[in-house]
Amino acid sequence: MRFKLYIEYEGTRYSGWQIQKNAKSIQGKILEAAEKIFGKIKIELKGSGRTDAGVHALCQVAHLDVDTMLAPEIIRIKLNDELPFDINILEVEKVNQKFHARHDAKLRSYIYQISTRRTAFGKPFVWWIKDKLDFDKMNKAAKLLIGMHDFVSFSDKDEEEKSTKVFVEDIQLKKENDLILIRIIASHFLWKMVRRIVGVLVEIGRGKLNENDVKKFLETKSNEPAKFTAPPSGLFLEKVIYENEKLSNDFSALIKIYSFTKKQTKNS
Structure with a gap:
């Protein structure tokens, strides 16, 4: 069975x-x-x-x-x-015996949590960034990653992967108090792909990279994104989507569980 x-x-x-x-x-x-x-x-x-x-x-x-x-x-x-x-x-x-958890999946979604303040409780679930981040620049750059692209620059070599091309359905960024949430929905994900995308977006938010860098990483293989790999602590596999299933645009499930930021405190 x-x-x-x-x-x-x-x-x-x-x-x-x-x-x-x-x-x-x-x-x-x-x-x-x-x-x-x-x-x-x-x-x-x-x-x-x-x-x-x-x-x-x-x-x-x-x-x-x-x-x-x-x-x-x-x-x-x-x-x-x-x-x-x-x-x-x-x-x-x-x-049914024909159902396969991996092969039947149509899309997968991940959410990454960035904290813009130091937290005593949320450290296992966020990446705390001291620097001020330009949310609008990050959001704009993220849109360049939507669609079918070669994400070889955003992944480590994996013998199990036959191709480094991935179709990204959508990338959504949201501010929630002291959190910046990044949701990435794609057909599948390469090894370390999400964490390197997040790392590059953070560097754009810091002003150290720009949209042209994103275009360059997609067009030509580069080892540079590896330097910006985000820590695993902030990353969540949110949902695996199968035939006739939909993903809500609501971030509330994650926020409800891990919203240590509801109580506003001074950044430190």
């Missing part, structure tokens, strides 16, 4: 989603929990895609193959009983 899992996690303590030797991963922890529940029968768990070390997920999607008579809700409860505090199964549903 195949089950679709909706998963949230705080990635701070993990090497990422994918199982790795001698490293703690989200996929590995869920498989460990499943083995405790189902015993030694064959179990497979496939995610919609990888997230890097330290990156979080509001709603990662995976499919679980296991021969069981347990109802989806019972599976959810039992998995959560075995999982550590920073991984939570939001929902489990039975799906």
